[in-house]
Amino acid sequence: MRIDILTLFPSMFSGPFDESIVNRAIDRNLVSIMIHNLRDWGIGKHRVVDDYPFGGGTGMLMKPEPLFEATAAIKKESAHPSAPVILLSPQGRVFNQGIAAELATLDQFILICGHYEGIDERVREHLATDEISIGDYVLTGGEPAAIVVVDAVVRQLPGVLGSEESAKDDSHTGSLLEYPQYTRPQTYEGWEVPEVLLSGDHAKIAKWRREQAILRTLSRRPDLLDKANLSPEERKLISHN
């Protein structure tokens, strides 16, 4: 997979993508992440990328030309010229595990990080093919959102996680939150690990984990249960709790 990121602040990505699982995926050639400095497509000697809004108002807007030209340059040398162009903005559809899974099937996608007070509307209308928000709050720019999206997508790519850190039990996979987990020591400050986890009975443990995931989702995020794939007995468990 190839991910291209258009940004005015390329250095914001050096920490997050140089560490941990995303970095390992890059090293193993499972993903290539190209950071493009929009300033390189800025206009004139001063490489201008922003301008005042028509009609007045506070703050500056990102000009359209650098974004259109940068995207065209990426597409020109791309093996996948129909790759989606995703604008990160608080106005987009709200990101979730399903969207991450959707993006994880692509060969390539391009992320545009908005900045300043906003972006010329023609980018939204004629360049972006999708718009994603990472939640109902406003960030100073799209960069942290791009980091979130890349992280959630990359960990779903085949081969990125080892089998022992598999994504299949992740919270939100199958619309349930993850069951509680424990490691050593067995007793800490008098707090015990649930007995069932020490039983060695794998079927019993799997049943307990499934029930815990359902009960936890019921108490914390009941809205997720509508989409969850539950058996009739599991539906019964919910109605009794």
Ligand code: ADE
């Ligand atoms: N840019 C500013 N706020 C954002 C958000 N919530 N999601 C994605 N991009 C953003």
